[in-house]
Each structure stands twice: as structure tokens, then as C-alpha cells.
Amino acid sequence: MDLIDGILSRRTTNGPFRPEPVSREHQHLLMRVAASAPSHFNSQPWRFVLIENPDTIAQVAEISGQSMQQLIEQGVFFERYRRYFRFSETEMDQRRDGIYIDHLPGPLRPFTRQVFSDAGLNLMRRLGVPARLGEDNRKLVAGSPLLLAVLLDRAEYRPGELSAFYSVFGMGGAVVNIWNVVGSLGMGIQFVSTPMEIPEQWQRLRDLLRVPATLELMAVYRLGYLPGTDRRPTIDWSSRHRKRLSQYVFRETCATPERDAADMVQADPVG
Numbered sequence: 001m002d003l004i005d006g007i008l009s010r011r012t013t014n015g016p017f018r019p020e021p022v023s024r025e026h027q028h029l030l031m032r033v034a035a036s037a038p039s040h041f042n043s044q045p046w047r048f049v050l051i052e053n054p055d056t057i058a059q060v061a062e063i064s065g066q067s068m069q070q071l072i073e074q075g076v077f078f079e080r081y082r083r084y085f086r087f088s089e090t091e092m093d094q095r096r097d098g099i100y101i102d103h104l105p106g107p108l109r110p111f112t113r114q115v116f117s118d119a120g121l122n123l124m125r126r127l128g129v130p131a132r133l134g135e136d137n138r139k140l141v142a143g144s145p146l147l148l149a150v151l152l153d154r155a156e157y158r159p160g161e162l163s164a165f166y167s168v169f170g171m172g173g174a175v176v177n178i179w180n181v182v183g184s185l186g187m188g189i190q191f192v193s194t195p196m197e198i199p200e201q202w203q204r205l206r207d208l209l210r211v212p213a214t215l216e217l218m219a220v221y222r223l224g225y226l227p228g229t230d231r232r233p234t235i236d237w238s239s240r241h242r243k244r245l246s247q248y249v250f251r252e253t254c255a256t257p258e259r260d261a262a263d264m265v266q267a268d269p270v271g
């Protein structure tokens with residue numbers, strides 16, 4: 001039951017962590033949890049770098065913040081990901097996917113819906129929002145006591161071959177195992193993903209972490225213990241909704257969506 005509760009309550013942490021280090025015991029537990037994931041032929045193609053050195057963390061934070069500023073300033077972020085943004089509870093209730101932008105800086109709030117349009121982007125630039133978001137992001141990463149780089153063994157990760165898909169699949173399982181248990185250790189986790197969007201910035205991370213030619217850097221995460229309070233970043237979202245069964249499950253063939261529980265109760269009041 002604990003496992004099921006853990007999975008159902010798993011969340012991404014958008015806010016800051018407490019500054020104290022993550023204990024070695026917890027770090028190693030997370031690594032063992034990751035390594036317990038399934039992999040093709042038990043190949044265990046994942047590799048991890050645990051990063052606690054404040055200088056390294058500061059440099060990753062700088063790269064992440066700069067990447068965030070660049071992505072927002074150039075409109076790349078919204079162009080790429082506009083289709084996932086929801087702007088009202090009603091919209092979120094209907095679609096039940098995507099992220100609901102429910103926290104914006106005061107001056108932007110009246111323009112919530114326009115924020116992600118071209119006009120909104122100009123307004124954001126005039127208000128200095130890209131720099132502010134970049135700085136917010138830098139601080140979030142810099143204030144994280146632990147970064148985790150996830151890599152794949154390139155002997156297994158051979159893009160274009162099925163082996164690459166299997167490796168990514170296994171790596172996903174390993175990372176999700178970590179994601180599922182951090183909550184029970186009082187910890188949180190979030191992708192440090194902005195550098196990944198900009199090839200030159202991603203290369204800077206590869207260099208910083210001295211990634212050898214035999215490994216591929218796949219993802220970077222920030223982790224730490226959660227503070228009691230819920231201080232939210234400048235622009236923030238919630239993404240707690242999940243699709244109804246009928247929106248993502250089929251019965252027997254793809255022609256028949258699974259019926260939602262409420263439908264079943266109506267059809268069979270006794271059940």
C-alpha cells in the first residue's frame with residue numbers, strides 16, 4: 001500500500017529546497033532504487049553523477065538560468081510548448097492534461113491568456129520577464145544541495161537502433177523509481193531541462209561534467225529536502241490533473257474506450 005500511495009502522490013517540485021546536504025545514505029538508497037529498474041537483458045545501461053560540489057552546482061545553475069532567459073527571450077519555449085499550456089480550471093478539467101499556469105507576476109495577470117502570444121511575448125520582454133525567469137531558475141538550481149546527471153552507456157544507446165529505445169525505456173524506469181521514492185524521504189526532484197533545449201549549453205554541461213565519449217548525457221535533475229512552506233516561483237503551474245480512463249485506456253481493441261468508473265456506477269447501481 002505504501003508503494004501505491006507513493007506512486008499516486010508523486011509530484012515534481014517547482015520550488016526551492018532546504019539548503020542542507022542530502023545524506024550519503026539517502027543518495028545511495030536513491031541509486032539502488034534506480035538500479036532496481038528493469039532493463040533489456042539486465043544491461044543496466046544507466047550511469048549517474050551525484051553532484052554536490054558548490055562550484056559545479058553554481059556553474060550548472062548559471063548555464064540553466066542563461067538557457068531559460070534565452071529560451072523565453074527568443075520565444076522558443078512558447079513556440080515549442082504552447083500546446084501544453086492551460087489557462088483556466090475549466091480548460092484543465094475538460095482536457096485533464098497539460099500544465100495550468102495558475103501563478104503569474106502581478107502585471108501579467110490580467111493578460112494571462114495573451115502571455116503566450118506574440119504580443120504577450122513583447123510585453124514580457126518590455127517588463128524584463130525573461131531575465132527575471134532566468135534569475136529565478138538560476139537561484140533554484142544554485143540553491144539545490146544535490147544535482148543528479150543521468151547518462152547512458154553508448155554501447156547500448158545507439159540512436160536509430162532498437163537498443164537505443166530499450167535503453168531510454170530502462171533509463172525512464174530508473175529515473176521514475178527515484179521520482180517515486182523521494183517523497184517518502186522528505187525530498188523533491190525537478191528536471192534541470194533548459195540547457196537541453198540549446199545544443200551549445202548542453203555541450204557546456206557535458207564539458208563541465210567531463211562526460212567521456214563512451215557515455216551520452218541524457219538528463220540533469222536537482223534534488224533536496226523539501227521546506228515546510230510552499231514558496232512559489234514567479235511563473236508557476238500546477239499539473240495534478242490526470243486524464244479520465246476513457247481518455248487513455250481502451251478495452252480489447254483501440255476501437256472501444258474504457259468506460260469511466262462513474263458510467264459504470266450509473267449502469268450498475270448495485271456495483
Ligand SMILES: Cc1cc2nc3c(=O)[nH]c(=O)nc-3n(C[C@H](O)[C@H](O)[C@H](O)COP(=O)(O)O)c2cc1C
Pocket residue numbers: 010011012013014098099190191192193194239240
Ligand atoms: C520527459 C519529461 C520531461 C520533463 N521536463 C520538465 C521540465 O523541463 N521542467 C519541469 O519542471 N518538469 C519537467 N517534467 C515534469 C513534468 O512537467 C511533470 O511530470 C508533469 O507536469 C506532471 O506533474 P507531476 O510530475 O507533478 O505529477 C518532465 C517530465 C518528463 C517525464
